Amino acid sequence: MAEPRSDVVRNRGRILDAARALPRGDLRLNDVARLAEVGVGTVYRHFPTAHALVEALATDTLLRMRDLTREAAGDPDPAAALERLITAALDLQLAEGGLQTVLLSGEDESDEVREAKAELLSTWDAVLGRARRAGVVRAEIDAARLQHLVCGLEHAVRLSAPGDRDALLGVLLRGIRA
DSSP, rough: OOOHHHHHHHHHHHHHHHHHHOOOOOHHHHHHHHTTTSHHHHHHHOOOSSHHHHHHHHHHHHHHHHHHHHHHTTTTHHHHHHHHHHHHHHHHHHHTTTTHHHOOOOSSSHHHHHHHHHHHHHHHHHHHHHHHTTTOOOTTOOOHHHHHHHHHHHHHHHSSOOHHHHHHHHHHHHHHHH
8 A cells, every 4th residue: 555645644634633622522624624724625535524533533542541441451459450440541531532422432433443442341341240240349330331430520520620530530439339
């Protein structure tokens, strides 16, 4: 496969840089094009939907989450593994505002994202299963519910005072305990 032309690479970079400067929840490709100083057609050639652009912005963070989830799954202490998993997920979602959108989306644009999310869900299920068997977490907490709780916690932390993260995280961790 031939290397992409330098102007194509440059335009993609400008589009991604412009998108990073805008809120992920209400990303409009026309706004991105204007900020990147490229035509809207150029944006659509690289990213056919706003979701595809948000995915591109969040993919590296999603892959970091996948790796941290693997590490948590390897922790022999089920309670520590679960806390590590939740803390890492919260921190990464706070660092990358589009990660929540990608995690909760039922329609993924790229195979890489689809595969990473499937592995994440499977690994979360494994960590939770171990925690349930050890009597550490409430029986009704499954991976999807926990993911929603972490997304809600991210929102609560963003609305709170800067020092409230640890207190709010502690409330969540205590609330899911068996």
